[in-house]
Amino acid sequence: MSTPVQIYVYDLSNGLAKQLSLPLTGKQIDGVWHTSVVVFGREIFYGQGILETRPGQSHHGKPLHAIDIGETAIDEETFNEYLLEISKHFTADKYHLLDFNCNSFTNDVIGFLTGGSIPSWIKDLPSDFLSTPFGAALRPTIDNMFRRPVPGAAPTPATLQPSPAAAQAAANASPNPALAASLLQAVANQAFSPSAVNGTGAPTTVPTPQAQPSASTSTVSAPVHICTNPSSFHSLLRSHRAVVVMFTSATCGPCRMIEPVFEDLAWAKTRGLGKDRVAFVKVDMGVGMGSQVASEFGVRVTPTFMFFLDSQKTYDFKGADSAELRSQVDLLLFQAFPPHPHTKLTLPTIEALSTRPILFTQVPALDSVVSKLGSFVDNSSPSPETTAAKEKLRQSFPVYLKARFPTAQGAQPPKNLSANAQLITSWAEATRTIASALSAAQIFPLVDLWRLALLDEAIAAWCASAPSQTNPVHVFLGKAIEALNAADTSARNTVLVTLRMLANATANAALVKSLLSTAGQRADTTKALVASLLHTDATVRTAAASLAFDVAAYLQKGRVDGLRGDSPAAGADIEEDGEWEVELVSAVLEALSTETQSEEVVHRLTAALAFLLRLSPAYDSQFVPFLEVLQARETLKGKLEKGGSGEHGVQKPEVRKLVQEVAEKLCP
Template sequence: MASVKLYIYDLSNGLAKQLSAQLTGRQIDGIWHTSIVVYGKEVFYGQGISTTLPGKSHHGQPLQVVDLGETALDEETWEEYLTDMRVHYTADKYHLLDFNCNSFTNDCAGFLTGNSIPSFVKDLPTDFLSTPFGAALRPTIDAMYRRPTPGAPAVAPPPPNQPVAASLLQAVASQAQASPSNSPASPLTATESLAGSLHPCTNSASFHALLRTHRVVVAFFTDPQECPPCRVIAPLFDQLAAEKGIRAATGGRGAAFTKIDLRVGAGQILGLEWGISTTPTFMFFLDGTKIAELKGVDAGELKAQVDLLLFQAYPPHPHSSLSLPAAEALSLEPILFTQVPALDTVLSKFVSFIDAAPSSPTTSQAKEVLRTQVVPYLKARFAAKTSSLPSAVPSLLTSWAAATTALVGALPTDTLFPLVDMWRLAALDLAAAAWLASAPAAGPIGVLVRTARDVLAQPAQAQDKGKRNYLLTVLRLLANAFQTPALGRALLCGGDGATLGTLVPALLHVDAAVRTAAASLAFNAAAGVQRARLATGAGLGGVNERSTKADDADAALATDEEWQIELVSALVEALEREEGEDVVHRLVAALACLLRFMPVDGQVQGLLEVLGARATVQGKLQTTLVQKKEVRMLVEEVASLCPS
């Protein structure tokens, strides 16, 4: 018996950990490269398959070593396997996302031990591509690994944040295929860009691991060397993988496609295990069970079988058959409050409030932070007419947060709204938003929101103009937080529930401007739920958690009905009382997002029946309040989503 280790390296050299939250809205701790260590040798894939002494490759020392278990195979069998694999894992087939070092180590792990490499490593490309930044960067990465053709356009540039994206991409790409001799080489162009959802399997263990970890699997048993029909059907299979695969489908609601070459590795043994007597043969698996098989070249039947398999796995949500043009036309982009006030005037007004309060070293220091750091940053970021927009740095935000805590504790609430308005603008800066998302409850937003909740707990007659302004500005700050999904999720699902505790009573506030801001925040939260449901497949029918590749926070936002129940209840009550058409529009738009793909057997369905929500919504059509055609259509559609 010989021990098998997995060495894990970070191809980004720490850049991913530093920049991922800012670029993608989620934390990615590394762009992982892996190698297999067995029989005193480290084996990895980049410029073909390479072998070194453990820890002596050009990647240096590993960041992490994972024990994959022991192998009963002898070293000679292992070397024979590598010889076969060298035909399969060639330098020209390398692709940073689709066919890389981790594809190789996962295959080897299955052959040696029957285990898989850790999911945080093998699922990283899917997690990355599920972010808007990753999706935007995909064409650039594909172009790097595609052989140029005459007349073809140049390599696509990185998306916005180009200098950051370019440095991260270049660091990863150069490390990924650097030569073992410590002299980095440019990634080799491939003969083609491999389909994103193709998973190589060269042995029984890796194939069974694929069946365990993916709900839907389409397997193509092939012998391209001796089977002309295999070569004929292969391009269609690649196309289906790109169109119907996990990365091409919405948030993991697709199939994992695998090609099994009977001449590579232990492919022939795997073919015998599944009774393969002719090639090409296609097998279709649902939840690990084979449900269909297709032999020979039949393009139409192959497409039909894949579609049928996906339909069985993910039957459409009942609401998907409804005609909802107004709901479908809703933009899920957040409603933002972007107006930039005269910052010098805001500062002057707020300084007068600070000077009127009892003096202390902490308030004096806080005033200095605002004057010398915060307002200059806000003016450069939001007021200056320049193409260069400086982002907030952690040192500034840390000082500003400390100043905020000190001032909230020292000043009357009705004087704090200029301070909140500064944070409202900062929430539009992705760097500041990422920093705020790291500790939403303990950070400055948490302090400000809890104070707003205390204001709402007071009788309406006790809420003077200053407190009303404070509350209004906090709601606008929270609405702006949803420009960065990670911050919006953190405020809604994490912490102490202060955000929801502020939103719910604000929807019923006596002041129309406060209700408008609250309805805007409610829509942003509800739109975030719909985006998360589309990203994870939650509530859309038949989604198995193990097939979902989206972020855990997305899944929590999509499926946590506890706070959604509270929000739906508040929206229905607010809609019943509301007399402003613009606010009604935002309320029903929020309900449309929450109800359109709500879990079929969830608690929200029962709540709507108890509340008599359909009658409440329809009641708005029986008054002269709703005049705009698009609003009336949306009200009618939301009523149809409520149980009768």
């Protein structure tokens, strides 16, 4: 007889993560997920040990989702024996908010009951958070919250007090670290609350066999999966191309010696390749049904390491040999994920290019800009709402920008000067009102104010998460596209300043992601960029080439950091989209083929092309045939000839080297 199995999903942030994550971390996180297993009329989860309650009766309230996982043929008595066994492993002192939590437990139990696993959108949440600059900055603080020096002592989430270094890192990584820290503290308290209850209101804890208490001086690394049964082990083999397994036991001294090496490798390799592609797995032969996993593969001694490619064992060795472990991990990953062909190329000129965005930082005469905007509003027969919006904007926006970006030589902005969300919202609402009353040709002074404002981290972060109807970036993009589609030459200034504003937006990780993600404004950003690259005005083309470079540099930085195995940087979490990148390459090549006036435009376009092509996952499958059809190599080399760029072709030596290298090394 089979029994249905479900998981209940709760949001520990009570909706705050969805609302605040993008401006705080630069990544949209829809919830801080807590899960539990529901089977045999019981809801079971991990916190201060393995706890259970009647379904839906825990302190988390009503679940957001109840997900049917399937059915189990395992009887309740066997399941209870399994819980008793793994309770030696899922103890209170090992709990960690990111690394070893309720979802780790749920995933393992689901594997035992059904052979499946929890959904990836739940499982990948810790790595999603840690991939943000803010998450990486707070990692040491989170570790301290759940790391206790007393063996066997259950951790109680401490008040979140970052060290001075961590606090500074957090301040640099988020526009509001104090708010994020408070949110994190609340989540930790909610996650670790010992309030799972039975029908009488008393805590219900799965009994734990007598065992030596485990020291809580370290935690299980997040990329390391813990398997206590054959079902979850085979599920991992099926869901990952490459799997590295360490068979261990609590009494094994050599295991404790080499575990830090194993965990360091897990962190380094999964950062570069992704946890969904490579898995590092620990099987404790003394916990749960770990001995059955070991028996299946003939493991009798610890530590034993095994390596799997596409679910097939490729190699194994015994003993705490760190050099052999590193070597075999590298060999497995080389077989599973051959390096990009461009890693074999010598590209000194391209590698010397900076991935820092090209920004337009000039501070205009703000009084003149505001005066010009006021005259446009006054001459447009304004409504009372438009007049009021003009006055609201005039009274505070330029005042803030003057203080934030002083023009006097050597002047510094006041310390701790930062616009709050309420003030920015008022500016944005006034901007929308004015922009709707003016033509595309008249709003360029307003766009120029925001072009400068986006260099302010707080304002850029606000724009990253603002709804489209009040987001000035979205409003101005719409106006610019309207002017470009109509070939409205009178709106040249608006198109120009909008492109410069978008270039400045690429300096903020959260804002550039919102501009380039498919769920954000990628389509509009691409429309404006592609149309502007062929504009009749050379200054507009220069701004468009700058924006093309910034977009390509954003992608390139993520690829390079991923290749090095560094912490994911801006761009690393943007999903590669071959069709979109082909569209950008096509636009850049067309612009290069027609650009005969400005060597600076040729330089920026060629650099953008280099970044779009180099290390692209779509290079062999999509770019090679496409570049051949478009005769990309001939187009680039034509820039070096007479009339290709100016009367005598490209003249600057560094630009000539770049054009030659891209043509000969990256274009077939």
